[in-house]
Amino acid sequence: MGKQIITLTVNGEKHEVAAEPRELLVHTLRETLKLTGPHVGCETSHCGACTVDIDGKSVKSCTMFAAQADGAEITTIEGIATPDGMHVLQEMFREHHGLQCGFCTPGMITRAYRLLQENPNPTEEEVRFGIAGNLCRCTGYQNIVKAILAAAAELNASKEAAQ
């Protein structure tokens, strides 16, 4: 029951960390790797504030043991911005006021980041269904949905321009 050594590649950087079997991934990210973007909200798998991207899939990092992520590639909100500046989603959340207190925002944007890769051109309904596992208690979701749709449009426009 002692600590086990696990390997995680987080935001492109490889780490070897020691974790007890019962350690939740979100705690490894926040306390060992000091990536405090993934938030501990409800810790009951409902709110999605801890959402990270694991091997190309959205996962709630409070509902996974670090040991289960051994060998995985993880992206947190800290890994979403580019060296040139904020990710389009981050820009659009600011532009459309897609946050008030900001607590859900890292999980919300990390989920939206994956959603737009799964479905680059979602309808409003698909956005709402796609972020069903991320709760926001401030905005009523209106501006979050607007921000995600605006980001989709922006990303599609820049893809077209590049072709």
Added chain:
Amino acid sequence: MYNFEFEKPATIADAVAALGAEDAQALGGGQTLLPTMKQRLAMPTKLVSLSGIGEMQGVCSNNDGSLSIGGATTHATVAAEAAAQYPALADLASHIGDPAVRNRGTIGGSLANNDPAACYPAAALGSGATIVTNAREIAADDYFQGLFTTALEEGEIITGVRFPVPEAANYQKFLQPASRFALVGVFVAKFADGVRVAVTGASEDGVFRWSEAEQALSASFSPEAVNGLQVDPANMMGDIHGTKEYRAHLIGVLTKRAVAAAS
């Protein structure tokens, strides 16, 4: 949560051996087990993760037209890979929980847990599926034995589930929006030799077949065939989200909707 040992075997044989330890517990996607352990409602001494077992992953078609799904296959994978052959099952999988839950939760985990409001038990019972374990094959009709109770023995693992594919099928889920479980869910499947109707979320005894509706629908597969049929509210669950009578009423409504959508 209390600490435990963690193992991630690569074969079914190694998993069965690891589960021989006292108070060892199989771990699927952990979307129910982790919250349960956080509340100290479960205190296994050892967790045996099934996610590293290749032969328990994925969806494949069999020569007889049935569909086999590995026990460690996630809901998201079933939603994507069963869509062509068994769209009603894929649709059910695509509405379990939320996207993050579907990326981790597994069909074997859901069936082993047998939550009275879970979706997969309705699909398995409604399809007349076969639950395949490391030791034997269990017909769905014999498998579900009440709230959180199944025919599984201590240490037995669901390695796969085999679904006969019906001529037409549909699942209607009346969503409990906070939990994203079914307040009531009805799975209707029409086979050449008759119709099966399985109900989840409603009964105090967990998933069950509504035999009166099955007989009526086998005679005439139309929503009207269910008119006048009523499930006895006495054995239904009643809570702040819905009374026994409300759940009993929803069963009829959702059965009609499922038949209309399937036919």
